[in-house]
Amino acid sequence: MSRAIIIYATRKNATKSIAEIIGEGLRFGGIEVTVMNVADVEKSQLDLESYDAVLLGAPTYHGEMHSGMKTFLFLAEKANLEGKVGGAFGAYGWSGESAGRIYDTMKNIFKMDMAGGPLMLKSAFIGGGVQMAQSYGKEIARKLGASV
Ligand SMILES: Cc1cc2nc3c(=O)[nH]c(=O)nc-3n(C[C@H](O)[C@H](O)[C@H](O)COP(=O)(O)O)c2cc1C
Numbered sequence: 001m002s003r004a005i006i007i008y009a010t011r012k013n014a015t016k017s018i019a020e021i022i023g024e025g026l027r028f029g030g031i032e033v034t035v036m037n038v039a040d041v042e043k044s045q046l047d048l049e050s051y052d053a054v055l056l057g058a059p060t061y062h063g064e065m066h067s068g069m070k071t072f073l074f075l076a077e078k079a080n081l082e083g084k085v086g087g088a089f090g091a092y093g094w095s096g097e098s099a100g101r102i103y104d105t106m107k108n109i110f111k112m113d114m115a116g117g118p119l120m121l122k123s124a125f126i127g128g129g130v131q132m133a134q135s136y137g138k139e140i141a142r143k144l145g146a147s148v
Helices: 014-028 038-044 067-076 097-108 129-143
Strands: 003-008 032-037 053-057 085-091 119-121
Touching: 003 014, 003 038, 003 067, 014 032, 014 053, 014 085, 014 119, 014 129, 032 038, 038 067, 053 067, 053 097, 053 129, 067 097, 085 097, 085 129, 097 119, 119 129
Parallel strands: 003 032, 003 053, 053 085, 085 119
Antiparallel strands: none
């Protein structure tokens, strides 16, 4: 069974909600999923390289990604994630720079096999947000070979 980890930073839990719904989409495809707050990474003895897919998410504040994710990206740079399936996401209010910056880092620095684009949601529960986040999870599952 393929394994995916979803790591999110958040201040008010919108990005956490997106992470959990993406996780549901992945599970529809039979993928084993771990969802983790970036604040818990240090004590978790995380082995990023042991996952087939890595998804990272953070909200935008003052045009910047949440600092917890910024720090984590430097940590993740030390792992060899080349060729692994990747996705990036984030909650936002109006400009939403964060998800795209995470996506670009995973693509250009980590050299991961990324989903079609970053997932940006104003709120996990507005409009088609839930469906979009589930679909994103399914897209990643398909990249891992699932037919979902
Ligand atoms: C002080 C403050 C600054 C913010 N700055 C931005 C911003 O520059 N661009 C943007 O798109 N959203 C901005 N937002 C909106 C947040 O990104 C949005 O509320 C998001 O859902 C928060 O996600 P979280 O619950 O995961 O922390 C800001 C919100 C606050 C409270």
